[in-house]
Amino acid sequence: MTATLELKGVVKRFGPAEIIRGVDLRVLRGERHALIGPNGAGKSTLFHLVSGHLRLSGGEIRLGGTRLDGRSPAAIARLGLARSFQITSIFGGMSVFENLRLAVLARRRRATVAWRLASAMTDAAEEAVARAEAVRLRPRLDTPAADLAYAEQRALELALTLALDPGVVLLDEPTAGMSAEEAAATVDLIRRTTEGRTLLVVEHDMDIVFRLCDRISVLVNGRVVATDAPAAIASNPDVRTAYLGDAVDA
Numbered sequence: 001m002t003a004t005l006e007l008k009g010v011v012k013r014f015g016p017a018e019i020i021r022g023v024d025l026r027v028l029r030g031e032r033h034a035l036i037g038p039n040g041a042g043k044s045t046l047f048h049l050v051s052g053h054l055r056l057s058g059g060e061i062r063l064g065g066t067r068l069d070g071r072s073p074a075a076i077a078r079l080g081l082a083r084s085f086q087i088t089s090i091f092g093g094m095s096v097f098e099n100l101r102l103a104v105l106a107r108r109r110r111a112t113v114a115w116r117l118a119s120a121m122t123d124a125a126e127e128a129v130a131r132a133e134a135v136r137l138r139p140r141l142d143t144p145a146a147d148l149a150y151a152e153q154r155a156l157e158l159a160l161t162l163a164l165d166p167g168v169v170l171l172d173e174p175t176a177g178m179s180a181e182e183a184a185a186t187v188d189l190i191r192r193t194t195e196g197r198t199l200l201v202v203e204h205d206m207d208i209v210f211r212l213c214d215r216i217s218v219l220v221n222g223r224v225v226a227t228d229a230p231a232a233i234a235s236n237p238d239v240r241t242a243y244l245g246d247a248v249d250a
């Protein structure tokens, strides 16, 4: 399988502290890949490195063969990697519709001429409505984003990220702070709306990870100690010792 996102020997130091200590990671095209690990393992740091919010101390990151490291978050987003809940920001005073139309227009402005011609038939407003519909926010189109319930705001953030039409989507704890029902609905939403795209997800809830993802990488102490299918990760003795422990027995 082709790797779409590839990390080789990635190192990040903060002063004398080496937080990411030589990470190799291959995220395959079209897969949903989870990054798990104990608190402080370096998951957020790794996300910041991939999305261009932090500079590498060593190693390289490629997206479809193109070097990402050294580029700005905006340049990385233009290359097709979007990070939900970071790159996109909701404008609270604007309605759901206005937020989405703005994101759609922003993408179209930078689209190639060929793409513009192909899409000339579709109006940005129409696309904004369709994107709201996809995340079940159509009834809330005219609601100021600030007035949405928490789970609805997260759904809008997802829709705004997808409006960039990225090939690779990074999701940072997409169900954090949600009730069990909201989290289950969010997993369905993510599965449906990201069909055909590549996902890299940091998530603490093992139930969510096992339901959502095709493969899991386990980060411990700045190193990837295992990458495998969920069942293999659950029964990997090293992983159980390092991280999962009772969570798997439960």
Ligand SMILES: Nc1ncnc2c1ncn2[C@@H]1O[C@H](COP(=O)(O)OP(=O)(O)OP(=O)(O)O)[C@@H](O)[C@H]1O
Binding pocket: 014, 017, 019, 037, 038, 039, 040, 041, 042, 043, 044, 045, 046
């Ligand atoms: N800017 C920084 N300067 C110095 N140390 C940092 C910086 N950012 C993160 N760290 C340290 O790097 C380590 C890894 O942090 P990180 O937030 O990446 O872990 P994490 O796996 O995302 O943890 P959590 O699951 O708790 O969110 C921590 O020890 C943290 O204190």
